[in-house]
Amino acid sequence: MMEDGVAGGPFTMRPHPSRRTLAPLALAAVVARPALAQEMPAFLDVAGRRLVLNGTGVRRFLAIPVIRGALYLERRSSDDGAILASPGVKVLRLRYEVSVPRSRLVSGWEDGFREGCGCEMPADFRARLRDLPSGQVEEWLFLPDHGEIAYAGEAPVRVTAHQGRMMLASFIGPDSSSEGLRRGLLGLS
Numbered sequence: 001m002m003e004d005g006v007a008g009g010p011f012t013m014r015p016h017p018s019r020r021t022l023a024p025l026a027l028a029a030v031v032a033r034p035a036l037a038q039e040m041p042a043f044l045d046v047a048g049r050r051l052v053l054n055g056t057g058v059r060r061f062l063a064i065p066v067i068r069g070a071l072y073l074e075r076r077s078s079d080d081g082a083i084l085a086s087p088g089v090k091v092l093r094l095r096y097e098v099s100v101p102r103s104r105l106v107s108g109w110e111d112g113f114r115e116g117c118g119c120e121m122p123a124d125f126r127a128r129l130r131d132l133p134s135g136q137v138e139e140w141l142f143l144p145d146h147g148e149i150a151y152a153g154e155a156p157v158r159v160t161a162h163q164g165r166m167m168l169a170s171f172i173g174p175d176s177s178s179e180g181l182r183r184g185l186l187g188l189s
Contacts, residue, residue: 040070049089057184071185090142100132
């Protein structure tokens with residue numbers, strides 16, 4: 001039974017993927033980790049701002065947790081449009097609960113950039129993509145003039161503000177491929 005639609009983060013940004021695109025991920029979703037060992041903190045101090053935990057959610061595939069996420073904002077909101085339009089600082093923290101091959105990430109992000117902003121994936125962003133092990137943490141920082149995306153302990157890759165909004169919309173926007181993760185990040189569940 002599919003609970004949240006498509007399983008995965010950036011590798012499944014298509015609003016309405018076909019069932020055949022889900023088969024390779026089913027093989028990757030063999031072992032799921034238990035809940036995060038530590039709770040998400042209630043506040044983060046980032047870029048000179050104090051951010052509040054807006055919500056946490058889980059993206060599932062066949063009832064298996066694939067990604068656990070937390071969204072931090074300057075002020076709590078459940079309005080995806082207002083969050084995306086806001087120039088305020090935002091942080092999206094993701095933890096991959098299953099391993100994801102690089103090829104899946106590359107194809108998903110290529111589609112996401114093309115469909116989301118009508119642009120090519122930036123070369124430095126493509127270069128950072130690699131096989132992700134289970135437990136990998138990724139942090140997305142959204143600033144008024146650009147976004148930064150980094151795996152834990154690595155230097156961030158910079159994207160434009162427009163690309164950053166498109167990326168965040170793939171998780172909290174109305175066409176998000178995981179309603180469970182979307183509702184959790186927006187504090188609706």
